[in-house]
Amino acid sequence: MPSVSIAVMNASDLQTKLIEAARKEPLQDQVPYAFEKRIMARLAGMSPLNDWALWGRPLWRAAISCVVITLLCGLWSMAAAPKGENSDSFAQAFERAVFASSDQHLEDNW
Amino acid sequence: MEPTDAELIAAVIQGDAASFEPLIRKYQPRVFATARRYARRESEVEDIVQEVFIKAFQKLASFRGEAPFEHWLMRLAVRTCYDFLRAHQRNRETTFTELSQPESDWLDQFVVNPSAAEEHAEAARQLIRRILDRLSPPARLVITLLEIEERTVKEIAESTGWSVPLVKVRAFRARAEMRKILARITKEKYM
Numbered sequence: 001m002p003s004v005s006i007a008v009m010n011a012s013d014l015q016t017k018l019i020e021a022a023r024k025e026p027l028q029d030q031v032p033y034a035f036e037k038r039i040m041a042r043l044a045g046m047s048p049l050n051d052w053a054l055w056g057r058p059l060w061r062a063a064i065s066c067v068v069i070t071l072l073c074g075l076w077s078m079a080a081a082p083k084g085e086n087s088d089s090f091a092q093a094f095e096r097a098v099f100a101s102s103d104q105h106l107e108d109n110w
Numbered sequence: 111m112e113p114t115d116a117e118l119i120a121a122v123i124q125g126d127a128a129s130f131e132p133l134i135r136k137y138q139p140r141v142f143a144t145a146r147r148y149a150r151r152e153s154e155v156e157d158i159v160q161e162v163f164i165k166a167f168q169k170l171a172s173f174r175g176e177a178p179f180e181h182w183l184m185r186l187a188v189r190t191c192y193d194f195l196r197a198h199q200r201n202r203e204t205t206f207t208e209l210s211q212p213e214s215d216w217l218d219q220f221v222v223n224p225s226a227a228e229e230h231a232e233a234a235r236q237l238i239r240r241i242l243d244r245l246s247p248p249a250r251l252v253i254t255l256l257e258i259e260e261r262t263v264k265e266i267a268e269s270t271g272w273s274v275p276l277v278k279v280r281a282f283r284a285r286a287e288m289r290k291i292l293a294r295i296t297k298e299k300y301m
Contacts, residue, residue, distance in 0.1 A: 010294045011287065011292045013188075013224055013295070014217075014224075015221060015288055015289055017123070017227060018234060018237060018238040018292075019253075019257045021235050021237075021238050022235065022238045022242075022257075023258055023260070027143045027144050028142070028146045029143035030139075031138050031139055031142055032144070035156070035159070036134040036135050036138060037161070038158055039126075039164070040130070040131050040134070042160065042164060043163075043164065043167055044127075046164075046167065046168065047125065047127070048122060048123055048171050049166060054169065054172055055238060055246060065265060067227070087278075
């Protein structure tokens with residue numbers, strides 16, 4: 001039985017040897033009988049896509065995703081917004097917060 | 111006189127789908143050989159080849175003719191094989207089942223006298239196939255293209271769509287991954 005040290009030491013050589021073995025493996029390029037006919041049957045009814053069609057598919061997918069995200073955000077903001085009297089006060093509070101700095105600036109000038 | 115690739119492609123784009131058949135006939139042996147490097151079962155190989163040619167047909171309009179059609183098609187084949195590896199990575203062997211007797215004998219012979227262990231022995235080929243099956247998809251792709259098919263880093267970058275530095279990083283990691291598997295095999299066998 002070979003010693004452990006020899007086995008571990010030769011791991012790199014073993015890799016080289018096995019890669020060499022893979023390189024020497026003959027190319028397996030045999031084709032099943034009438035395989036091209038099978039592909040042609042699959043292609044029946046299809047046509048090569050033009051540039052617009054090639055770009056169109058991913059763009060449509062992106063557009064649909066954007067619409068879905070927009071709708072979800074809209075629904076979420078509607079659900080999260082306070083209802084009744086509070087909504088008015090929320091709007092006022094929001095407006096105050098947005099214009100706070102400009103109001104301060106105006107007051108200082110007066 | 112047989113029509114050239116460019117003439118056949120132009121005919122397909124103009125609507126003559128039958129002109130695609132000579133292209134399939136001409137290039138299918140190369141695509142089959144490539145697919146067989148990544149898939150073992152013949153049904154999987156056929157699925158890959160079929161997908162390559164369907165993609166090629168659909169994207170034919172994007173072929174600009176700046177490089178030979180074969181290069182464009184083989185790029186598509188490599189990317190389809192990589193997609194196949196990624197889709198099937200859950201099925202790849204995660205544990206190394208026992209070495210077969212010929213594999214074990216070949217390893218013994220290698221350890222005692224490395225030069226005596228022949229590279230063209232069937233046991234060595236079987237062993238490397240099983241090791242490749244255990245590699246992660248990027249590692250397997252890069253080892254196959256760089257080490258087995260002996261392509262340059264630049265060629266691999268063009269085939270895969272990865273950048274040159276990324277190919278180098280993945281090659282480094284792939285070799286390390288392979289050495290780790292080999293170390294584990296030798297450890298399990300001799301310890």
